[in-house]
Amino acid sequence: MTSTITRDGRSVAHGSTPPSLPLVPPPKLRRRPALVAGAVAAICLGALLAAWAWTSTTNTQEVLVARSTIERGSLITEDDLARVRISADPALSPVAASAFDDLVGKRAALDIAEGGLITAGATTTEAVPRDGASIIGVALSAAQSPGMALQAGDRVRLVVTPPPGGEQSSGPPAFNNAEVVEVNYDSESGVLVVDVLVPHADATVLAARAATGNVALILDSRER
Known part of the structure; x- marks a missing residue:
């Protein structure tokens, strides 16, 4: 009977079954819960961002x-x-x-x-001034106008004041109701020019009063 020397140095006789090598167990995979949780969170975040992008583009x-x-x-x-x-x-x-x-x-x-x-x-589509109304400009000094900034749509009264050195009449002063259309301030002269909307019938009288400079503007309630 002949024998053969195996790689590990053992002698094996011919005609016999060589001994089997020991099986090496496969390596164990280490589980990392943190990585798994991070991957799940990233997937969820991506889904949310995609949903938000779709909603924002379709609702605009x-x-x-x-x-x-x-x-x-x-x-x-x-x-x-x-x-x-x-x-x-x-x-x-x-x-x-x-x-x-x-x-x-x-x-x-x-x-x-x-x-x-x-x-x-x-x-x-309504024109300004509307039918039956007129716009006139009234130049006012700081003493003739309220300290509050006037706005378009404000309801005001333009009151006739006595001329310098003149006497105040015994009765209530005459006035006209008006609505502010536009306001412009001249910084060089310090004059406030107020365009007001008035009934067409009152326009000539109020324009004549405004030309004398003997008027003062009163701002009424802004509540509608």
């Missing part, structure tokens, strides 16, 4: 805003409007950008601040 709409401040009664031009895409609350009734051409040529029904949304009630 292109609307019109004021490129610059538009004063009440002003004629709206193309340069006054800009198109923006925002997520607007439908309760605000914003005007869609597709109505751009329809708004050009209309008038502002109220003061619209720069960047403000153009809403359904912000414009009007």
